[in-house]
Amino acid sequence: xxxxxxxxxxxxxxxxxxxxxxxxxxxxxxxxxxxxxxxxxxxxxxxxxxxxxxxxxxxxxxxxxxxxxxxxxxxxxxxxxxxxxxxxxxxxxxx
Numbered sequence: 579x580x581x582x583x584x585x586x587x588x589x590x591x592x593x594x595x596x597x598x599x600x601x602x603x604x605x606x607x608x609x610x611x612x613x614x615x616x617x618x619x620x621x622x623x624x625x626x627x628x629x630x631x632x633x634x635x636x637x638x639x640x641x642x643x644x645x646x647x648x649x650x651x652x653x654x655x656x657x658x659x660x661x662x663x664x665x666x667x668x669x670x671x672x673x
């Protein structure tokens with residue numbers, strides 16, 4: 579993962595958590611409309627809209643992704659889920 583890009587705080591359309599940054603998994607690119615993202619609070623797959631807010635990336639869109647993109651998406655989701663588990667364990671005081 580590369581640099582973190584801060585942006586105006588916007589809610590995740592799936593869970594309502596405030597998202598104010600993004601990280602590109604392939605290079606140091608800033609997000610552009612159509613890029614895929616993952617909410618670090620709920621692990622929802624999102625896409626950037628024309629005004630760089632988020633919308634839910636549909637199951638149909640996921641199924642249409644090229645294999646390489648799908649592999650990257652699932653790998654990123656594993657990282658997010660591990661992070662969510664670690665944060666939950668830290669909050670609960672469990673290993």
